[in-house]
Amino acid sequence: MAHLREHWFPYLLGAIILIVILNGLSSSDNNKENLLVPSKQTSIVPDIYELSNSEADNLIRYGKDLIENTAKYFGPHGSVASITNGLNCQNCHRESGTKLYTNNFLSVASTYPKFRERSGRLESVEWRVNECMQRSLNGEPLDSLSKEMRAMVAYIKWTGKNIHKNEKIEGVANNELPFLSRAAEVVKGKTIYLAKCKSCHAENGEGVISVDGKSYVYPPLYGEHSYAESAGMFRLSKLASFIKNNMPLGASYSEPLLSDEEAWDLAAYINTQPHPKKIFAVDWPVIRSKPVDYPFGPYTDGFSERQHKYGPFDPIKKAKDIAKK
Numbered sequence: 001m002a003h004l005r006e007h008w009f010p011y012l013l014g015a016i017i018l019i020v021i022l023n024g025l026s027s028s029d030n031n032k033e034n035l036l037v038p039s040k041q042t043s044i045v046p047d048i049y050e051l052s053n054s055e056a057d058n059l060i061r062y063g064k065d066l067i068e069n070t071a072k073y074f075g076p077h078g079s080v081a082s083i084t085n086g087l088n089c090q091n092c093h094r095e096s097g098t099k100l101y102t103n104n105f106l107s108v109a110s111t112y113p114k115f116r117e118r119s120g121r122l123e124s125v126e127w128r129v130n131e132c133m134q135r136s137l138n139g140e141p142l143d144s145l146s147k148e149m150r151a152m153v154a155y156i157k158w159t160g161k162n163i164h165k166n167e168k169i170e171g172v173a174n175n176e177l178p179f180l181s182r183a184a185e186v187v188k189g190k191t192i193y194l195a196k197c198k199s200c201h202a203e204n205g206e207g208v209i210s211v212d213g214k215s216y217v218y219p220p221l222y223g224e225h226s227y228a229e230s231a232g233m234f235r236l237s238k239l240a241s242f243i244k245n246n247m248p249l250g251a252s253y254s255e256p257l258l259s260d261e262e263a264w265d266l267a268a269y270i271n272t273q274p275h276p277k278k279i280f281a282v283d284w285p286v287i288r289s290k291p292v293d294y295p296f297g298p299y300t301d302g303f304s305e306r307q308h309k310y311g312p313f314d315p316i317k318k319a320k321d322i323a324k325k
């Protein structure tokens with residue numbers, strides 16, 4: 001005790017440092033995001049630290065790594081193969097595909113295999129991943145038995161392990177933005193881009209490459225290294241809702257940083273800039289099943305390609321609803 005009384009200062013200093021470190025850990029960005037959503041919903045996302053060291057769990061962990069660092073494995077300088085444009089799955093499927101209200105993987109396990117109109121077939125999770133490989137990453141498909149495909153599928157299914165079939169939980173589905181009553185405006189979008197996006201995504205949407213040249217610090221939004229014209233993001237509704245719920249960096253569903261109008265106009269600007277021309281002729285085998293904002297004809301409804309790209313979408317939707325009756 002006498003020892004402690006004489007040398008109390010180093011102990012006190014140690015205690016203070018410990019408190020500062022613990023405090024820093026608990027207020028990391030991730031935790032801040034989680035606090036924004038009701039606790040009932042955060043608990044549906046499983047905890048990666050619950051995984052064991054079994055072979056199956058290691059595969060899930062590898063899958064998470066592939067989703068987060070796709071470029072490292074499959075980008076132009078990829079260690080497994082060079083078959084993608086250098087984007088990471090996580091650039092669009094934020095927080096390893098678990099961010100609520102926006103492009104998360106949580107409902108995949110309970111809804112696939114799923115019939116989708118774009119392909120006109122029942123899609124497996126492997127098939128769906130390969131669609132993003134070919135379109136969003138403008139790349140090549142993976143063999144469905146390859147270790148990397150098995151790992152990504154194992155991880156994606158694991159994220160949905162707390163959700164049962166036909167169960168509807170808020171935040172699992174995308175937050176779709178209401179249509180504007182006008183067409184989205186490219187010129188307005190450009191002004192907002194220069195003010196709020198250019199600082200990271202660069203002058204010509206080309207993004208910023210990391211120092212080692214292997215991945216992006218800020219991913220490209222348009223130009224030859226961006227998602228292809230056949231990707232989901234090339235539809236205005238998908239891009240606008242992503243932007244509203246994620247950008248500029250730091251935005252979320254509960255704390256958006258843009259208005260709906262700004263998000264739609266930005267989407268119009270970005271999707272008017274060049275993207276790799278990769279269209280699949282087999283898409284939308286039933287023409288009238290094309291979504292109102294699918295920007296490539298032919299159509300059965302008499303509206304122009306221009307209106308299908310920029311809106312206003314309400315009249316198209318109304319005509320579609322009447323035709324269905």
Ligand code: HEC
Pocket residue numbers: 067070087088089090091092093103104105107108125128129132133136137152156227231232233238
């Ligand atoms: C450029 C953005 C982007 C990138 C990069 C991207 N995706 Fe996607 N992905 C999307 C969008 C947008 C959708 C939703 C399309 C829709 O709603 O129809 C989607 C849908 C999916 C789905 C289906 C989700 C569901 O609930 O039906 C899976 C699975 C998926 N992506 C996996 C991946 C994987 C794995 C990668 C990386 C190899 C990847 N994606 C990269 C944009 C992207």
Ligand code: HEC
Pocket residue numbers: 087088090091092094095193196197198199200201217218219220221227242243247248249266
């Ligand atoms: C502070 C930097 C920053 C700003 C400002 C910013 N972004 Fe991003 N953006 C990012 C980063 C980083 C990612 C990848 C996120 C990840 O991997 O989790 C990203 C991803 C994206 C993506 C999906 C990936 C892709 O390349 O297609 C889109 C679309 C996007 N941002 C649009 C915008 C728009 C529109 C704005 C302006 C409103 C904006 N961003 C402002 C940093 C930024």
